[in-house]
Amino acid sequence: MTAPTGEVLANQIGSNLPFLRRYARALTGSQTSGDTYALATLEAILAEPDRFEADLKAKVALFRAFHVIWSSSGAPVELDQPDSGLENQAQKHLRALTPNTREALLLHTIEDFSAAEVGQIMDLPTEEASELVKIAYQEMTKSTSGRIMIIEDEAIISMDLEGIVGDMGHRVTGIARTEDAALKLAQQETPDLILSDIQLADNSSGIDAVNRILTDHFECPVIFITAFPERLLTGEGPEPAFLISKPYTEDQVRSAVSQAMFFSSTETLKV
The missing domain is CATH 1.10.1740.10 (RNA polymerase sigma factor, region 2, helix turn helix motif)
Structure with missing residues (x-):
C-alpha cells in the first residue's frame, strides 16, 4: 500500500x-x-x-x-x-546498555506502544521486543539509586509517586506543593533527581521552581508531569527530555525515573 x-x-x-x-x-x-x-x-x-x-x-x-x-x-x-556535561555522561552510559533495550523501553512505556507495535517500529518479532523491555528495566534499575525530590500539589498523586520511587530503591527528600516550598526543600537537601508537576497550588509554576533551583543551586535531571504534553513540546526554546503525561501509569514513571537517574541527562524547560 x-x-x-x-x-x-x-x-x-x-x-x-x-x-x-x-x-x-x-x-x-x-x-x-x-x-x-x-x-x-x-x-x-x-x-x-x-x-x-x-x-x-x-x-x-x-x-x-x-x-x-x-x-x-x-x-x-x-x-x-554537547549541550552540557550531563549529555557527555549520558552518552557514555548509553553505550554500556544492551543494544536496542532503551529504545524498546521508551516506546513501550513512555509512548504507550504495545509489544507488537514496538516490534513493527524496530523491525523485530513481538517476543524479542518484549524481552528487550525486560532487559532494559533490569539494567537500569540495578545501576542507580538516589535521592528524589517531588514537586506536586495533589496529595494522592504525590503519595503515589513517593510509593513508586520508594519501591524502586530511591529515597524521597520531601514533597513540595508550591514554588516557594520547592526552593526551601532544595536548600535543605540536594536531590539527585526532581520529579515535578507543572501547575502547583496557589497557581505557582513547577517550571519556574525547577528553573530557579537549577540556576541557583545545582544541576540534576528533571522529569516533568503534565496533562497537556503537546502544549509544552512546541519546538520553541528548550524543552524537557523527560515528560510524562497525566494520567500516567506506574510503568511510565518507573521508566522515566530509571532512565533519568541512569543517564543523568535532561533539558530545563523555560517559558
Whole structure:
C-alpha cells in the first residue's frame, strides 16, 4: 500500500510530531540531538513518501520511519559541542546498555506502544521486543539509586509517586506543593533527581521552581508531569527530555525515573 499524500499525510504527521520529538529527546538525552533526528525523519518522508507506511497506524508509521534513520546512523550521534556535561555522561552510559533495550523501553512505556507495535517500529518479532523491555528495566534499575525530590500539589498523586520511587530503591527528600516550598526543600537537601508537576497550588509554576533551583543551586535531571504534553513540546526554546503525561501509569514513571537517574541527562524547560 502506498503512503498517503498531501493534506492527509501532513495531518497524520503533524498530530504525532510532538510525541516523536518527546521520544527522540528522551532517547538521546538532548533537545538538540533529538530534534535533529526528528527533522531528518520529516525530510526523509517528504523526499520519499513511501517511507510513511500507510498500512500501519499513523503514529507507528512515523516512529518506524524515524527508527530506520536512527538505526542506520549508528545512533546516538556524538555532538561536537554537547549541550552540557550531563549529555557527555549520558552518552557514555548509553553505550554500556544492551543494544536496542532503551529504545524498546521508551516506546513501550513512555509512548504507550504495545509489544507488537514496538516490534513493527524496530523491525523485530513481538517476543524479542518484549524481552528487550525486560532487559532494559533490569539494567537500569540495578545501576542507580538516589535521592528524589517531588514537586506536586495533589496529595494522592504525590503519595503515589513517593510509593513508586520508594519501591524502586530511591529515597524521597520531601514533597513540595508550591514554588516557594520547592526552593526551601532544595536548600535543605540536594536531590539527585526532581520529579515535578507543572501547575502547583496557589497557581505557582513547577517550571519556574525547577528553573530557579537549577540556576541557583545545582544541576540534576528533571522529569516533568503534565496533562497537556503537546502544549509544552512546541519546538520553541528548550524543552524537557523527560515528560510524562497525566494520567500516567506506574510503568511510565518507573521508566522515566530509571532512565533519568541512569543517564543523568535532561533539558530545563523555560517559558
